[in-house]
Amino acid sequence: MSIEQRVTEEMKVAMRAKDKVRLIALKGIRAAFIEALKEDGSESLADDRATTILRRLAKQRRESIEAYEQGSRADLAALERAELEVIDAFLPSLADEETTRAWVEEAIASTGASSPGDMGRVMGALMSAHRGDLDGKLANRLVRELLGS
Known part of the structure:
Protein backbone atom coordinates (compact mmCIF):
# COMPACT_ATOMS: atom_id res chain seq x y z
CA MET A 1 0.00 0.00 0.00
CA SER A 2 1.40 3.38 -1.00
CA ILE A 3 1.87 6.26 1.44
CA GLU A 4 -0.94 8.13 -0.30
CA GLN A 5 -3.32 5.17 0.21
CA ARG A 6 -2.24 4.78 3.85
CA VAL A 7 -3.02 8.45 4.52
CA THR A 8 -6.49 8.02 3.01
CA GLU A 9 -7.15 4.90 5.10
CA GLU A 10 -5.92 6.61 8.27
CA MET A 11 -8.27 9.53 7.54
CA LYS A 12 -11.20 7.10 7.51
CA VAL A 13 -10.06 5.59 10.82
CA ALA A 14 -9.64 9.04 12.40
CA MET A 15 -13.11 10.08 11.23
CA ARG A 16 -14.70 6.98 12.73
CA ALA A 17 -12.78 7.50 15.99
CA LYS A 18 -13.67 11.22 16.01
CA ASP A 19 -9.99 12.02 16.56
CA LYS A 20 -10.05 15.67 15.49
CA VAL A 21 -6.35 16.49 15.92
CA ARG A 22 -5.25 13.44 13.93
CA LEU A 23 -7.88 14.12 11.28
CA ILE A 24 -6.74 17.73 10.86
CA ALA A 25 -3.14 16.57 10.39
CA LEU A 26 -4.16 13.90 7.89
CA LYS A 27 -6.29 16.36 5.93
CA GLY A 28 -3.28 18.68 5.76
CA ILE A 29 -1.13 15.85 4.43
CA ARG A 30 -3.81 14.89 1.91
CA ALA A 31 -4.12 18.51 0.75
CA ALA A 32 -0.36 18.70 0.18
CA PHE A 33 -0.53 15.45 -1.81
CA ILE A 34 -3.40 16.74 -3.97
CA GLU A 35 -1.50 19.97 -4.63
CA ALA A 36 1.53 17.94 -5.74
CA LEU A 37 -0.64 15.79 -8.01
CA LYS A 38 -2.01 18.91 -9.67
CA GLU A 39 1.50 20.32 -10.13
CA ASP A 40 2.77 17.05 -11.61
CA GLY A 41 -0.38 16.38 -13.62
CA SER A 42 -0.34 12.74 -12.60
CA GLU A 43 -2.96 10.33 -11.26
CA SER A 44 -1.03 8.95 -8.30
CA LEU A 45 1.85 10.01 -6.11
CA ALA A 46 5.07 7.99 -6.00
CA ASP A 47 6.27 7.14 -2.50
CA ASP A 48 9.53 9.05 -2.91
CA ARG A 49 7.60 12.21 -3.85
CA ALA A 50 5.21 11.63 -0.93
CA THR A 51 8.18 11.25 1.42
CA THR A 52 9.65 14.54 0.17
CA ILE A 53 6.33 16.27 0.84
CA LEU A 54 6.06 14.71 4.30
CA ARG A 55 9.60 15.83 5.18
CA ARG A 56 8.72 19.38 4.11
CA LEU A 57 5.55 19.31 6.25
CA ALA A 58 7.50 17.95 9.23
CA LYS A 59 10.09 20.71 8.87
CA GLN A 60 7.32 23.32 8.80
CA ARG A 61 5.84 21.86 11.99
CA ARG A 62 9.23 21.90 13.76
CA GLU A 63 9.74 25.54 12.80
CA SER A 64 6.23 26.40 14.02
CA ILE A 65 6.81 24.62 17.32
CA GLU A 66 10.00 26.62 17.85
CA ALA A 67 8.25 29.90 17.00
CA TYR A 68 5.29 29.15 19.28
CA GLU A 69 7.59 28.22 22.16
CA GLN A 70 9.55 31.45 21.73
CA GLY A 71 6.24 33.32 21.75
CA SER A 72 5.11 31.52 24.94
CA ARG A 73 2.25 29.77 23.13
CA ALA A 74 2.49 26.28 24.61
CA ASP A 75 -1.08 25.48 23.52
CA LEU A 76 -0.33 26.03 19.83
CA ALA A 77 3.04 24.29 20.14
CA ALA A 78 1.24 21.23 21.55
CA LEU A 79 -1.10 21.13 18.53
CA GLU A 80 1.84 21.35 16.16
CA ARG A 81 3.62 18.55 18.07
CA ALA A 82 0.54 16.34 17.72
CA GLU A 83 0.47 17.01 13.97
CA LEU A 84 4.21 16.33 13.74
CA GLU A 85 3.70 12.92 15.39
CA VAL A 86 1.11 12.02 12.74
CA ILE A 87 3.42 13.14 9.93
CA ASP A 88 6.42 11.30 11.41
CA ALA A 89 4.40 8.07 11.50
CA ALA A 109 37.31 9.47 0.87
CA SER A 110 35.56 9.07 -2.50
CA THR A 111 35.67 12.80 -3.31
CA GLY A 112 39.23 13.25 -2.06
CA ALA A 113 38.10 16.14 0.13
CA SER A 114 40.70 17.54 2.50
CA SER A 115 39.60 21.05 3.44
CA PRO A 116 36.42 22.93 4.38
CA GLY A 117 36.34 24.28 0.82
CA ASP A 118 35.48 20.78 -0.39
CA MET A 119 32.32 20.65 1.70
CA GLY A 120 30.02 21.22 -1.29
CA ARG A 121 31.42 18.23 -3.16
CA VAL A 122 31.10 16.00 -0.10
CA MET A 123 27.52 17.09 0.62
CA GLY A 124 26.62 16.62 -3.05
CA ALA A 125 27.99 13.09 -3.05
CA LEU A 126 26.23 12.30 0.22
CA MET A 127 22.87 13.63 -0.88
CA SER A 128 22.95 11.89 -4.25
CA ALA A 129 23.85 8.56 -2.64
CA HIS A 130 21.64 8.68 0.46
CA ARG A 131 18.81 11.17 -0.17
CA GLY A 132 15.82 10.28 1.97
CA ASP A 133 17.87 8.17 4.37
CA LEU A 134 19.97 10.99 5.74
CA ASP A 135 19.38 13.92 8.09
CA GLY A 136 20.89 16.85 6.20
CA LYS A 137 21.64 18.92 9.32
CA LEU A 138 23.43 16.05 11.01
CA ALA A 139 25.41 15.29 7.84
CA ASN A 140 26.37 18.95 7.49
CA ARG A 141 27.61 19.08 11.09
CA LEU A 142 29.62 15.87 10.67
CA VAL A 143 31.18 17.03 7.39
CA ARG A 144 32.24 20.31 9.02
CA GLU A 145 33.63 18.40 12.00
CA LEU A 146 35.60 15.92 9.89
CA LEU A 147 36.93 18.53 7.45
CA GLY A 148 38.00 20.73 10.33
CA SER A 149 35.97 23.87 9.79
Whole structure:
Protein backbone atom coordinates (compact mmCIF):
# COMPACT_ATOMS: atom_id res chain seq x y z
CA MET A 1 0.00 0.00 0.00
CA SER A 2 1.40 3.38 -1.00
CA ILE A 3 1.87 6.26 1.44
CA GLU A 4 -0.94 8.13 -0.30
CA GLN A 5 -3.32 5.17 0.21
CA ARG A 6 -2.24 4.78 3.85
CA VAL A 7 -3.02 8.45 4.52
CA THR A 8 -6.49 8.02 3.01
CA GLU A 9 -7.15 4.90 5.10
CA GLU A 10 -5.92 6.61 8.27
CA MET A 11 -8.27 9.53 7.54
CA LYS A 12 -11.20 7.10 7.51
CA VAL A 13 -10.06 5.59 10.82
CA ALA A 14 -9.64 9.04 12.40
CA MET A 15 -13.11 10.08 11.23
CA ARG A 16 -14.70 6.98 12.73
CA ALA A 17 -12.78 7.50 15.99
CA LYS A 18 -13.67 11.22 16.01
CA ASP A 19 -9.99 12.02 16.56
CA LYS A 20 -10.05 15.67 15.49
CA VAL A 21 -6.35 16.49 15.92
CA ARG A 22 -5.25 13.44 13.93
CA LEU A 23 -7.88 14.12 11.28
CA ILE A 24 -6.74 17.73 10.86
CA ALA A 25 -3.14 16.57 10.39
CA LEU A 26 -4.16 13.90 7.89
CA LYS A 27 -6.29 16.36 5.93
CA GLY A 28 -3.28 18.68 5.76
CA ILE A 29 -1.13 15.85 4.43
CA ARG A 30 -3.81 14.89 1.91
CA ALA A 31 -4.12 18.51 0.75
CA ALA A 32 -0.36 18.70 0.18
CA PHE A 33 -0.53 15.45 -1.81
CA ILE A 34 -3.40 16.74 -3.97
CA GLU A 35 -1.50 19.97 -4.63
CA ALA A 36 1.53 17.94 -5.74
CA LEU A 37 -0.64 15.79 -8.01
CA LYS A 38 -2.01 18.91 -9.67
CA GLU A 39 1.50 20.32 -10.13
CA ASP A 40 2.77 17.05 -11.61
CA GLY A 41 -0.38 16.38 -13.62
CA SER A 42 -0.34 12.74 -12.60
CA GLU A 43 -2.96 10.33 -11.26
CA SER A 44 -1.03 8.95 -8.30
CA LEU A 45 1.85 10.01 -6.11
CA ALA A 46 5.07 7.99 -6.00
CA ASP A 47 6.27 7.14 -2.50
CA ASP A 48 9.53 9.05 -2.91
CA ARG A 49 7.60 12.21 -3.85
CA ALA A 50 5.21 11.63 -0.93
CA THR A 51 8.18 11.25 1.42
CA THR A 52 9.65 14.54 0.17
CA ILE A 53 6.33 16.27 0.84
CA LEU A 54 6.06 14.71 4.30
CA ARG A 55 9.60 15.83 5.18
CA ARG A 56 8.72 19.38 4.11
CA LEU A 57 5.55 19.31 6.25
CA ALA A 58 7.50 17.95 9.23
CA LYS A 59 10.09 20.71 8.87
CA GLN A 60 7.32 23.32 8.80
CA ARG A 61 5.84 21.86 11.99
CA ARG A 62 9.23 21.90 13.76
CA GLU A 63 9.74 25.54 12.80
CA SER A 64 6.23 26.40 14.02
CA ILE A 65 6.81 24.62 17.32
CA GLU A 66 10.00 26.62 17.85
CA ALA A 67 8.25 29.90 17.00
CA TYR A 68 5.29 29.15 19.28
CA GLU A 69 7.59 28.22 22.16
CA GLN A 70 9.55 31.45 21.73
CA GLY A 71 6.24 33.32 21.75
CA SER A 72 5.11 31.52 24.94
CA ARG A 73 2.25 29.77 23.13
CA ALA A 74 2.49 26.28 24.61
CA ASP A 75 -1.08 25.48 23.52
CA LEU A 76 -0.33 26.03 19.83
CA ALA A 77 3.04 24.29 20.14
CA ALA A 78 1.24 21.23 21.55
CA LEU A 79 -1.10 21.13 18.53
CA GLU A 80 1.84 21.35 16.16
CA ARG A 81 3.62 18.55 18.07
CA ALA A 82 0.54 16.34 17.72
CA GLU A 83 0.47 17.01 13.97
CA LEU A 84 4.21 16.33 13.74
CA GLU A 85 3.70 12.92 15.39
CA VAL A 86 1.11 12.02 12.74
CA ILE A 87 3.42 13.14 9.93
CA ASP A 88 6.42 11.30 11.41
CA ALA A 89 4.40 8.07 11.50
CA PHE A 90 4.42 8.01 7.68
CA LEU A 91 8.10 8.87 7.27
CA PRO A 92 10.80 6.24 7.01
CA SER A 93 13.33 6.59 9.79
CA LEU A 94 16.57 8.44 9.09
CA ALA A 95 20.00 6.96 9.63
CA ASP A 96 21.48 7.35 13.12
CA GLU A 97 24.62 9.37 13.82
CA GLU A 98 26.96 6.37 13.63
CA THR A 99 25.68 5.33 10.19
CA THR A 100 25.70 8.93 8.97
CA ARG A 101 29.29 9.36 10.15
CA ALA A 102 30.32 6.25 8.19
CA TRP A 103 28.61 7.62 5.06
CA VAL A 104 30.30 11.01 5.55
CA GLU A 105 33.73 9.38 5.92
CA GLU A 106 33.05 7.32 2.79
CA ALA A 107 32.00 10.45 0.84
CA ILE A 108 35.09 12.34 2.01
CA ALA A 109 37.31 9.47 0.87
CA SER A 110 35.56 9.07 -2.50
CA THR A 111 35.67 12.80 -3.31
CA GLY A 112 39.23 13.25 -2.06
CA ALA A 113 38.10 16.14 0.13
CA SER A 114 40.70 17.54 2.50
CA SER A 115 39.60 21.05 3.44
CA PRO A 116 36.42 22.93 4.38
CA GLY A 117 36.34 24.28 0.82
CA ASP A 118 35.48 20.78 -0.39
CA MET A 119 32.32 20.65 1.70
CA GLY A 120 30.02 21.22 -1.29
CA ARG A 121 31.42 18.23 -3.16
CA VAL A 122 31.10 16.00 -0.10
CA MET A 123 27.52 17.09 0.62
CA GLY A 124 26.62 16.62 -3.05
CA ALA A 125 27.99 13.09 -3.05
CA LEU A 126 26.23 12.30 0.22
CA MET A 127 22.87 13.63 -0.88
CA SER A 128 22.95 11.89 -4.25
CA ALA A 129 23.85 8.56 -2.64
CA HIS A 130 21.64 8.68 0.46
CA ARG A 131 18.81 11.17 -0.17
CA GLY A 132 15.82 10.28 1.97
CA ASP A 133 17.87 8.17 4.37
CA LEU A 134 19.97 10.99 5.74
CA ASP A 135 19.38 13.92 8.09
CA GLY A 136 20.89 16.85 6.20
CA LYS A 137 21.64 18.92 9.32
CA LEU A 138 23.43 16.05 11.01
CA ALA A 139 25.41 15.29 7.84
CA ASN A 140 26.37 18.95 7.49
CA ARG A 141 27.61 19.08 11.09
CA LEU A 142 29.62 15.87 10.67
CA VAL A 143 31.18 17.03 7.39
CA ARG A 144 32.24 20.31 9.02
CA GLU A 145 33.63 18.40 12.00
CA LEU A 146 35.60 15.92 9.89
CA LEU A 147 36.93 18.53 7.45
CA GLY A 148 38.00 20.73 10.33
CA SER A 149 35.97 23.87 9.79
